[in-house]
Amino acid sequence: MLTRRTFFQSSIVAGGSLVAGAPLVLPARLFGAQAPSERVRVGFIGTGNQGMGLLKRFLAAELGEVVAVCDVNEGSFGYKELDHFYGRLPAKQLVEADAKKRIKSGVVPTCEAYADFRKLLDRQDIDAVVIVVPDHWHRIISVLALEAGKDVYCEKPLTFSVADGRPLIDAVRKHKKVFQTGSHERSNPVSQFVCEAAKSGKIGTLQKIVTKVGYNNKVGPGPGWQPMPVPATFDYRAWLGPAPEAAYHVDRCLYRFRFHYDYSGGQITNFGAHCNDMAHWGMGLDVGGPTEIECLDAKFLPAGSLFNTATETRFRCKYANGVELICESGPEMVQTRFEGTTGWLQTGYKGTTASDPALLKDCPPAAKGTSDPHSAHLANFVECVKTRKEPRAPVEVGNSSAVLCHIANAMIRLFPETGPVVAKWDAQNEKFIDNDDANRMLVREVRNPWG
Template sequence: MPQRQSSGSLSRRTFLQAAGTAAAAFPLVSPAWIKAAEAPSERIRVAFIGTGNQGMLLLRNFLKFDLGDVVAVCDVNQGSYGYKEESHFYGREPAQQLVNEHYTKNRTKGTWKSCQAFTDFRDVLALPDVDAVFLVVPDHWHAAMTLLAAAAGKNIYCEKPASLHVVEGREMVNAVRKHKVLFQVGSHERSNPVSQFICEAVQAGRIGEVKKVITKVGYNNKVGPGPGWKPMPVPSTFDYETWLGPAPEAPYHVDRCLYRFRFNYDYSGGQITNFGAHCNDMAQWALGLDQSGPVEVECLDAKFLPEGSLFNTATETRFRCKYANGLELLCESGPEQVQVRFEGTDGWLQTGYKGTTASSPNLLEGLPQKNGTDGLDPHSRHMRAFVTSVKAGKEPAANVEVGHSSATLCHLANVAIRQFPKTGPGHVLKWDPKAERFSNDDDANAMLDVKWREPWQSVRG
């Protein structure tokens, strides 16, 4: 099997020390987008950090539509089965093989030579010829990787949700703006022609004044071990310590990692941040509130697994958000057919994975296909939008503020949901979108952030 390669140009210790004082360490680094803007016809060189379930999907599509040169891949897993589907064999070596085989067969332009494979993402950030990184890793890694990538002058495509906690999301915004790099969150509905049509129709007033918005998040699609579960030996091909990274120390279990990370609050926010990062993003987008947020959040219902289960995110939930203009958003667990429904004074529109419907056929006149006229699926179109932004040096539509706002809505909901077993319904959290603080609950404010394990906490400065 191919061995891990390292650039050797910057040690991990040195990188962490530098990142802790990023302004001093990287004052003269020219952001890659500035260089790209000078020659927009050049192919950008990218690295994929995280080559699991979603990472391999994006990587395949990036190669299929020839969006640039993949020069490096990175993952803490050398290669294994056991992702979303047991038959999927993913990791850094399968990804490296995929890239090398693709370019060997299909290379027609550019100067690409070979794809390097790394275990540690800091080795990737030390590569001088990488214009952009795709961060397709568990949510608890998004902030730390973004802070370091921004300090290294790399443009960033970060999977949704942008962050794991509100405070670190704001730090991501600050780092991206400070170092003048481009950031696009992976909310690919922003590049779905159908979703664009629906949101633009609502903005244009085609259903009149919006009175209510309903969003749906799917039920949990995996089952983990219950109380009394036992730790498992760490596979020799898996760097579990690095996988944990800034998260709390915890014994290894196969269901803690890979695809199933999303069902543990140490690494993700359950289906609220998984599906919710799409549907709630669409809601705020259509309402023109995608760089703001609600003023009230209330959990109406929540169900959890028994205490001591490995999975601890809510299995079912309903919550409501109220905005300063009086409009309410209701989000609830349910079948995945519907993502978002807008109800107005002159009709309603709804869209989801099973199609788009409306109160009147004329509301759907001009509805495009989700793969458009060029055949690109929303994931690929979203990546192409990012590449185009990097080449032109222009801000992407799903920028860092948008990603932070949509993630924040989901995080506020999870704060209320996690309090629900103690508070029950009727406990309304008052939120200040500008201060990014609750005005009536200090316990809730304490849940807006978490201290990272060292050495990662020092990355935050």
């Protein structure tokens, strides 16, 4: 008998996702009109700043049934902004309040809240998980979810190191699961239009791409900072997990984890995972990488500061097709500019422009509300869970974008000692050629028992 569960766990059917550049319309079958037995049952792992944002969109678009949430934080203020109150109990309350609002009569389903993600993965009634945790947990939780038979949506950057990529790709293909990287610009009609236009030659032969990543948007304590007591509602040991042992400070965790190399890669892996993914997309190189890379500038906080990722940087890549990529810090959070022999196109969070307005004649308007890129990206994932097609940002694409950011960070971290050094990169084998110092940064130590 073909049950809903066995259908979801069948092999992936060959085929593509929705057409790039098509109107951002979410199919009616993804919404609440379908019978409960046909709705995808989902667990959210990580309910902090980004996790709660995705959860709210998932509920607003009625993409499926959220039956469980998980976070090592029971609930607290102080995520991206001081008045943000997030965690597993606020998430549980949000889901149950949404269900109560939608169900006019009968029993309102409950949403289980877990502190340990493994208990959520043990549930056989969960079809898919949305993983929105610090980067150092991405591969570990994703692989365990795949082994538990779940389809996976994992936030970008997909990996924490170059060495994380291959085991994750192998797990996705071995278990025949749908895997979506949270590179939501792949579901943005404007980004689709610009990248496809660059790829198709509408600005002539592509010569140069310039990407922008925002400056650090938080300030942590400087040298001499002191440890703080761990809040009673926060399991700090579980939060650290595979990362090195370290004294607790509120600015080490929650939203600010991204400014510590032990858990993330700064704005290069945060915003850079979007704009540099678009750079690869626009040059028609979804899977692959540069032939050489060079850090041109990097600035850091004083030694002993709690935050240790680069505050400003600029790096250059060259590709086998002759394209040069420059990625640099700036006031724009995300911006990608394609320069060709006959014109240029530029898009980012502040809008889209071109050398000739005629190039933007067919560019769709920016989407808002429940049809924004985040919602559409989640909808594409749910659609693919049902159809078993490949999503817009499959695991190989997410890995290539993350690898570019990781090798950039390797050169950035070496910059204070070496200055500008051109490093040759072997994209097929994912290693530097004749640069042992940089190669040592492609693997991140994993603390037991997670190793």
